[in-house]
Amino acid sequence: MELRELKNLSYKIEDELRKEIEEVSDFIFNNPELGGQEYISSKYLVDKISQYGFNVEYPYCNIDTAFRAEIGDNEETSIAFLAEYDALPGYDGPNGLGHACGHNWIAAGTLGACLVLSKLKKYFKGKIVLIGTPAEETIGYKCNLVKAGVFNDIDIVFQMHIEAFNNINCKALAMDSIEFSFKGVAAHAASHPHMGVNALDAVQLTFAGINALRQHVTSDVRIHGIVSNGGEAPNIVPDRASCKFYVRAEDRKNLEVVKEKVINCAKGAELMTGSQLTYRYFENSFDNIINNSILQDIMRKNLANVGISELLESQDGPTGSTDIGNVSQVCPTMYTELALDICPIVRVHEKEFLNYANSLEAYDKLHKSVKAMVTSALEIYLDKKLLKEIKKEHIKNISL
Numbered sequence: 278m279e280l281r282e283l284k285n286l287s288y289k290i291e292d293e294l295r296k297e298i299e300e301v302s303d304f305i306f307n308n309p310e311l312g313g314q315e316y317i318s319s320k321y322l323v324d325k326i327s328q329y330g331f332n333v334e335y336p337y338c339n340i341d342t343a344f345r346a347e348i349g350d351n352e353e354t355s356i357a358f359l360a361e362y363d364a365l366p367g368y369d370g371p372n373g374l375g376h377a378c379g380h381n382w383i384a385a386g387t388l389g390a391c392l393v394l395s396k397l398k399k400y401f402k403g404k405i406v407l408i409g410t411p412a413e414e415t416i417g418y419k420c421n422l423v424k425a426g427v428f429n430d431i432d433i434v435f436q437m438h439i440e441a442f443n444n445i446n447c448k449a450l451a452m453d454s455i456e457f458s459f460k461g462v463a464a465h466a467a468s469h470p471h472m473g474v475n476a477l478d479a480v481q482l483t484f485a486g487i488n489a490l491r492q493h494v495t496s497d498v499r500i501h502g503i504v505s506n507g508g509e510a511p512n513i514v515p516d517r518a519s520c521k522f523y524v525r526a527e528d529r530k531n532l533e534v535v536k537e538k539v540i541n542c543a544k545g546a547e548l549m550t551g552s553q554l555t556y557r558y559f560e561n562s563f564d565n566i567i568n569n570s571i572l573q574d575i576m577r578k579n580l581a582n583v584g585i586s587e588l589l590e591s592q593d594g595p596t597g598s599t600d601i602g603n604v605s606q607v608c609p610t611m612y613t614e615l616a617l618d619i620c621p622i623v624r625v626h627e628k629e630f631l632n633y634a635n636s637l638e639a640y641d642k643l644h645k646s647v648k649a650m651v652t653s654a655l656e657i658y659l660d661k662k663l664l665k666e667i668k669k670e671h672i673k674n675i676s677l
């Protein structure tokens with residue numbers, strides 16, 4: 278079957294599966310769970326995809342709520358769709374949780390894409406893979422999956438997220454999380470202060486040093502921290518104090534340079550106070566997203582085919598960090614953000630966003646997202662030369 282015909286057939290199949298895909302979004306939305314504890318959501322997704330004949334590994338890579346489901350041929354093009362299904366705390370939903378980042382939508386879209394492709398399987402050679410990736414909002418388990426080599430046999434990765442704008446050229450900052458802990462000597466703060474070594478002073482001097490550093494970093498850099506332990510009582514010289522920082526930059530190269538300076542601020546504070554410094558990375562380190570222009574061209578075309586052509590092309594504007602950045606370093610990744618047609622714009626993590634994350638408008642974009650991912654994947658399954666070009670560019674990009 279020709280590509281054009283196959284794409285049309287995929288639209289038809291997606292239309293037939295509409296209800297099923299919306300049900301996935303509903304279920305995950307109505308059962309919000311914190312990152313790493315997505316037991317109900319992951320089991321639901323695994324049960325659902327098993328019904329379609331996918332082979333499932335669950336739990337996966339020693340992570341309780343991660344899974345891998347696949348169907349198709351070994352030694353052929355292997356395309357993975359990355360599901361997310363963790364919710365956020367601090368909302369009015371069940372257990373005070375809510376899908377204010379719309380990960381219910383991601384789960385439904387990626388599973389939906391796999392279901393549609395599985396029904397077209399006789400028309401192409403290749404493997405369809407759905408990987409369940411827990412705790413995007415916190416631990417970022419994709420980092421663990423990357424380290425475990427999960428993507429070594431994957432050729433291409435797709436994922437879409439709801440955001441404020443349509444964007445196929447997303448940016449995410451590289452990020453390290455560092456905790457500085459200082460050990461001093463406790464003493465009576467009034468009668469024997471000269472006997473004490475003040476660990477809290479070291480924390481304050483670390484902040485002072487970092488604040489001075491801000492003037493001398495490039496504008497992409499973000500350094501933000503909290504005091505995680507500031508002592509016990511005002512009449513005791515604090516012998517333990519600590520602070521936590523996120524340090525971010527546009528790419529890891531710059532981050533490494535800035536991070537060393539941040540660590541030196543803490544070392545300076547150690548020297549100034551006579552305390553003892555230890556430091557550790559308290560969460561996974563995230564890498565910046567590497568985009569692939571060939572994948573972007575494919576996605577741009579297939580989004581236009583479903584009526585989405587107004588794309589944000591510039592990489593300017595606010596951004597954070599995400600664990601799909603790490604995936605993009607080891608595997609060509611097409612990460613796309615789709616906007617909901619709502620006015621005024623409501624952004625993810627806002628309370629108001631809960632009214633939209635599983636709305637009719639979200640469903641409309643969900644079906645477009647599935648169709649665009651499926652048709653993009655079909656192009657790659659059917660054209661080995663195209664895959665080769667994508668990989669060639671990826672190798673060039675990671676060596677920059």
Ligand SMILES: [Zn+2]
Nearest residue numbers: 378414625626
């Ligand atoms: Zn989020």
Ligand SMILES: [Zn+2]
Nearest residue numbers: 378379380438
């Ligand atoms: Zn999110």
